[in-house]
Amino acid sequence: MIEVSHVSRNFGDFRAVNDVSFSIPTGQIVGLLGPNGAGKTTTMRMITGFLAPSAGSVKIDGIDITENPVEAKRKIGYMPESAPLYGEMIVEDYLRYIAGIYGQNPEEKVPLLCKECGLKEVMSKNISELSRGNRQRVALAHALMNDPEILILDEPTSGLDPNQVEDVRSIIREIGKTRTVIVSTHILSEVETICSRAIIISGGKLVADSSIEELKNSIGTSSTVYITVGGDGNKACELVKSINGVAGVTVGPKEGEANLSELVVSVNGDAEIRPVIIKKLVEGGFDLYEAAHNKNTLEDVFHTLTEAK
Template identity: 55%
Template sequence: MIEVSHVKKYFGNFKAVDDISFKIPTGQIVGLLGPNGAGKTTTMRMITGFWKMTEGTITIDGENILDDIVKAKSKIGYMSENAPLYSDMIVEDYLKYLCQIHGQDENTKILWLCTTCGLRQVMSKTISELSRGYKQRVGLAHALINDPEILILDEPTSGLDPNQIEEVRTLIKQIGKTRTVIVSTHILQEVESICDRVIIINAGKIVADSPTAKLREQFSQKITINLIIAGCTFTEAKKVFSDVEEINAITKREGDFVLPVKKAVGLSLELNGTEEIRDKIFKLIVKNKWILYEMTTVKSSLEDIFHILTQKTSGENK
């Protein structure tokens, strides 16, 4: 378990991290999000022991990392966005080299890394010959060389194609079953795909800390119902739906739907609450003898929520 308690970090007079606290248990994958300069990179570097906090404490399994920084680092695996690899080495030789550095048994460890990270097909290849996806896998193997309890990944799928992204995400989810994993990324779809929980940092402060599935419920500010109706004009539909008190705004949808029927009209109903009103809308459509082709509910996306929570910037990244 990682516990960050009232941590602050100053660079001169600049406050990069401002009194943040959170706990991450074993077996949880957490997405650490924030705009450039928010303080997330600084936070990760303090957790890894690369930088010392100005105030506060960081503990791993109840032990302050500053009491024995070497021991603390031995429990952490870190993969940067551009993993620093020796490109002229063969993958198998590189893993052997890492095993020697970390005092690991080559026979058992390399077999485990090869299987866990999906490297079997490239073990005899030079790292410079590998695709971006396989280089990321080698970087992940490097981070796992000492079988760490905590894994910190900075933009793990940056620059990968869609197939490689899916493979790496599946790999992270598998590894995260038995470890604490922190994923720093700007790809919000990635957070929804692999993370159990989201922590959003802005201007050095935590502005959201929620299970991924509940983030929209907690911070969503807008719900819209999209309709495609035939048998009426937009003006006629707007007049009818304007009498529904739960509807805050009605707008016409242009060019975002295609139907093999003429004179269909699309419109969006923005609600001012969370009350279920689709039954009321359906009854109005039936009453007016219109034809309903589509009714879908759209909640605020994670991108919308991220924008709402991070509108204020924190300056240059540290």
């Protein structure tokens, strides 16, 4: 359990993080999102105890990280974006060495992490020879060495090829079943695939904190249907407005098609009402030229919430 309570951080006169609060229970994978410079890394560094808050508190399982840093940090594993690894060491030796530092039994711990992080093929290789994906796995094994209840991952898949991305994501999903995981990322599809919840920070402030589904619905409608019709656009608009589940319709000339109109139909909830719209228009005597559908994505939400700042 992580409790971030009214946390701020100043650098000189500049406030990088401004009165941010959230709490995360065990067994949840949460995406920390925000544009460049939003304050994500600063927030994560305060949660891990690397940076003291200027105001507010961070508690890990009820332990205040400023008052009791050693005890609180014991519960946290942190994987920075570019994890510093000893390139000249063999993977197995490196993990045994880290086990020693954390007071763990390497005979037990290293084989477990080898399995959990999919390192079997590379255990006897030099770290400097590894692909970026495999280096990330070693860094993940390092972060998991003290069996942390909380795992904090900064851009875990940055710079990986699509296969490596999928591998690392599935390891994270597995790890997240029994731990609290915070993933900072620029990749919104990553949040949709591995996180159940997203926290969005913009300009140092928390602008959203909810499940991915709630976020997608938070910008009003859940999808938009674009329809190109011939005939009287305004009449077509009135007809579509009367359909159950339609939140709103706007009409305008279709770009590059002087005689046609485009209806932009906002649809509420998850109902599939495209066939109803099409049927109604055809029955109403309108010629239908095109119909396209766009489900609101996390990207739409992200832009709406962060561009206003």
